[in-house]
Amino acid sequence: MLDLIIFILTAWGITNIICNALITEPLRTSLVHAVCLLAARLGKDAEKAKSVAAKFIKCPMCVAFWVGLLCSFFLEVPVEANPFPLGHLFSGFLASGTTWIIHVVLARLGALEL
Numbered sequence: 001m002l003d004l005i006i007f008i009l010t011a012w013g014i015t016n017i018i019c020n021a022l023i024t025e026p027l028r029t030s031l032v033h034a035v036c037l038l039a040a041r042l043g044k045d046a047e048k049a050k051s052v053a054a055k056f057i058k059c060p061m062c063v064a065f066w067v068g069l070l071c072s073f074f075l076e077v078p079v080e081a082n083p084f085p086l087g088h089l090f091s092g093f094l095a096s097g098t099t100w101i102i103h104v105v106l107a108r109l110g111a112l113e114l
Contacts (some may be wrong), residue, residue, distance in 0.1 A: 003075070007072075007076065007094075008098045011067050012103075014061070014067045016099075019059070019060050019063055020055070023113070028057045032053045033050075036049055060094050061099065062096075064095045067099075068093070069088055069095075077102075
């Protein structure tokens with residue numbers, strides 16, 4: 001049970017830092033700019049790619065999935081499932097869902113804006 005709580009709080013903390021912290025604003029801006037350049041190089045609509053990347057990097061549910069997936073390789077996998085990759089995949093879903101719940105509760109309490 002403690003492993004589950006540690007996993008959820010770790011995933012939420014990393015996601016919150018990536019999506020909301022001022023210290024990672026340059027990282028978010030650079031990532032969106034890099035996606036825009038890559039799209040232009042590939043002959044795709046750069047503005048559309050920029051819009052999608054900007055929405056993704058600010059979406060706690062989206063980022064939390066990938067954070068949960070990566071955390072499941074370094075922390076105890078909270079969701080045991082066979083075959084092998086399903087436990088990690090479900091851990092990503094768990095991180096996404098719980099991070100969203102925490103995010104909405106904090107937003108409703110006025111701690112942050114949605």
